[in-house]
Amino acid sequence: MSSSASSSESTSSESTSPETTSPGTTFDVIVIGAGAVGENVADRAAQGGLSTALVEAELVGGECSYWACMPSKALLRSGAVLRAAKKVPGAREAITGEIDVQAVLARRNKTVNDYQDDSQAEWVAGAGITLVRGHARFTGVKTLSVTDAQGNVSQLTARHAIVVSTGSAALLPDIPGLADSAPWTSREATSSQSIPARLAIMGGGVVGAEMATAYATLGSKVTVLSRSGLLSNQEPFAGEMVRDALVELGADVKIGVSATTVSRDGSGGAVTLTLDDGSELVVDELLVATGRVPNTGDLGLETIGLEAHSWLEVDDTLLVTPGDNGALDGDWLYATGDVNHRALLTHQGKYQARAAGDVIVARALGKPLSTGPWGAHVATADHEAVPQVTFTDPEVASVGLTEAAAKKAGYTVKCVEYDISWVAGASVTADGYSGRAKMVVDEKRQVVLGVTFVGQDVADLLHSATVAVVGEVPLNRLWHAVPSYPTLSEVWLRLLETYGRDASSH
Numbered sequence: 385m386s387s388s389a390s391s392s393e394s395t396s397s398e399s400t401s402p403e404t405t406s407p408g409t410t411f412d413v414i415v416i417g418a419g420a421v422g423e424n425v426a427d428r429a430a431q432g433g434l435s436t437a438l439v440e441a442e443l444v445g446g447e448c449s450y451w452a453c454m455p456s457k458a459l460l461r462s463g464a465v466l467r468a469a470k471k472v473p474g475a476r477e478a479i480t481g482e483i484d485v486q487a488v489l490a491r492r493n494k495t496v497n498d499y500q501d502d503s504q505a506e507w508v509a510g511a512g513i514t515l516v517r518g519h520a521r522f523t524g525v526k527t528l529s530v531t532d533a534q535g536n537v538s539q540l541t542a543r544h545a546i547v548v549s550t551g552s553a554a555l556l557p558d559i560p561g562l563a564d565s566a567p568w569t570s571r572e573a574t575s576s577q578s579i580p581a582r583l584a585i586m587g588g589g590v591v592g593a594e595m596a597t598a599y600a601t602l603g604s605k606v607t608v609l610s611r612s613g614l615l616s617n618q619e620p621f622a623g624e625m626v627r628d629a630l631v632e633l634g635a636d637v638k639i640g641v642s643a644t645t646v647s648r649d650g651s652g653g654a655v656t657l658t659l660d661d662g663s664e665l666v667v668d669e670l671l672v673a674t675g676r677v678p679n680t681g682d683l684g685l686e687t688i689g690l691e692a693h694s695w696l697e698v699d700d701t702l703l704v705t706p707g708d709n710g711a712l713d714g715d716w717l718y719a720t721g722d723v724n725h726r727a728l729l730t731h732q733g734k735y736q737a738r739a740a741g742d743v744i745v746a747r748a749l750g751k752p753l754s755t756g757p758w759g760a761h762v763a764t765a766d767h768e769a770v771p772q773v774t775f776t777d778p779e780v781a782s783v784g785l786t787e788a789a790a791k792k793a794g795y796t797v798k799c800v801e802y803d804i805s806w807v808a809g810a811s812v813t814a815d816g817y818s819g820r821a822k823m824v825v826d827e828k829r830q831v832v833l834g835v836t837f838v839g840q841d842v843a844d845l846l847h848s849a850t851v852a853v854v855g856e857v858p859l860n861r862l863w864h865a866v867p868s869y870p871t872l873s874e875v876w877l878r879l880l881e882t883y884g885r886d887a888s889s890h
């Protein structure tokens with residue numbers, strides 16, 4: 385399932401390429417965690433000619449493939465297609481029944497390959513990477529022990545680098561009774577084989593908003609408890625539009641309300657939440673979607689002078705920043721993906737993986753480094769050019785800085801907004817199209833700092849904005865990027881027109 389399924393040989397003259405893993409095996413590079421990110425680091429290192437081991441405790445493919453991106457999108461897609469068809473006369477009349485929940489769950493199961501990772505393990509082998517199954521723990525500088533499912537322990541040593549790509553897990557807030565109430569996390573929400581009649585969701589972030597959309601569509605009576613507005617890291621109108629849509633789907637969205645205690649009646653009984661507005665909520669399942677913690681609790685970090693349970697702070701080449709920790713001397717410890725807390729997104733982690741894999745190869749082989757901003761060996765885009773699509777209905781697609789974030793960062797900005805329903809492409813897409821776009825412009829440099837699109841089918845519009853932000857394309861040049869008629873991308877032209885054209889600067 386990895387995006388870059390090319391094969392490679394470990395041909396470096398200084399490399400050893402073991403056939404099997406045995407006590408004391410040495411590799412050039414060891415990657416801990418075969419999620420989407422770890423797979424890509426290992427692939428780049430192997431393609432660069434380094435002998436590479438990939439250690440995985442659960443399923444090759446990680447969270448994204450089995451319990452996050454892919455199953456969540458599978459749960460959401462059928463409802464989105466159905467609603468889209470209902471907005472187009474001719475198609476609408478052809479809909480003769482309700483959503484088929486069992487078929488949706490079956491398609492989700494197929495999407496996650498029934499929780500089997502053989503095809504991904506096959507890809508790893510084909511890429512010339514040695515897969516080591518088991519739980520890795522540091523035992524010292526450049527050394528690890530790996531404990532497999534049978535309890536056998538083997539030792540691995542890295543010649544050049546170890547990369548921690550162990551991802552993150554759901555955070556459970558410290559609310560009395562919560563941990564003992566068998567709450568759902570994103571894992572249960574994305575893998576459930578049935579739809580609870582009543583589902584409460586704690587947290588109005590991305591997981592909360594997406595799962596509220598999915599479960600409300602699939603028949604649950606959903607109640608969302610959100611301390612702040614929904615999707616509070618986005619432009620405010622995004623969360624407001626998603627909230628309105630959820631209410632239309634029959635969900636109850638309680639803003640500014642938190643649970644103070646949680647309890648469950650016996651095993652598998654109803655869950656009761658007491659809320660800080662004085663009310664009580666009784667549901668069949670409670671999904672906790674209140675953020676993430678790093679998978680660094682049982683990693684032996686103490687043996688190399690780092691703290692267990694901490695996020696691993698890295699520089700732009702993805703090296704764990706050493707501070708005054710002598711154990712990290714020699715540029716050998718890297719962290720990529722969720723575990724470094726830079727941008728908890730698969731695509732951004734894979735971007736880091738490409739930079740990290742390549743810089744490890746360059747450092748190992750003494751090749752020139754390209755570590756200035758936007759160089760080949762750095763993850764510059766993590767700072768101010770991160771794209772993200774939230775697959776609610778309407779979708780929220782954004783890149784770069786929001787107005788609030790840009791002002792906080794010290795930019796002088798001018799922002800323009802536009803109602804996407806006014807472009808011709810929107811009226812073709814759906815009757816009664818509802819959507820909004822916003823562009824944040826750096827007034828000084830006349831470049832786009834951030835763009836947000838909210839509406840049906842805006843996800844694939846996003847890359848145009850990402851190119852504009854990353855390329856720092858001047859506004860006067862963007863006028864020459866002509867959007868095709870009649871597509872949703874004409875919103876670009878409208879945003880520019882709303883901003884105004886300065887002919888003197890051309």
Ligand SMILES: Cc1cc2nc3c(=O)[nH]c(=O)nc-3n(C[C@H](O)[C@H](O)[C@H](O)COP(=O)(O)OP(=O)(O)OC[C@H]3O[C@@H](n4cnc5c(N)ncnc54)[C@H](O)[C@@H]3O)c2cc1C
Pocket residue numbers: 416417418419420421422439440441442443444445446447448451452453454456457518519520521549550551552570574591679682683720721722723727728729730731732733
């Ligand atoms: C519900 C949900 C939906 C999401 N949807 C999207 C989306 O649509 N798009 C998007 O871009 N992002 C999405 N994300 C975020 C995305 O899932 C993560 O950013 C991504 O999975 C991070 O990849 P990773 O490789 O860093 O970590 P992971 O995918 O978590 O992989 C880490 C791997 O390391 C293994 N591991 C951990 N510790 C050890 C150890 N000690 N020894 C050996 N192996 C170990 C784990 O078993 C795991 O396989 C979603 C997240 C959630 C929760």
Ligand SMILES: NC(=O)c1ccc[n+]([C@@H]2O[C@H](COP(=O)([O-])OP(=O)(O)OC[C@H]3O[C@@H](n4cnc5c(N)ncnc54)[C@H](O)[C@@H]3O)[C@@H](O)[C@H]2O)c1
Pocket residue numbers: 557586587588589590591592594609610611612615616642643673674675676728729772773774775
């Ligand atoms: N489509 C996507 O790209 C996608 C989808 C799902 C998840 N993800 C990624 O996964 C990560 C985790 O998502 P998430 O939704 O768990 O985290 P999040 O940080 O996006 O949202 C968590 C929300 O929970 C709230 N919260 C925290 N404690 C609370 C409490 N005690 N009671 C009520 N609310 C509380 C926070 O204020 C916040 O709004 C995100 O960083 C996201 O980028 C991405």
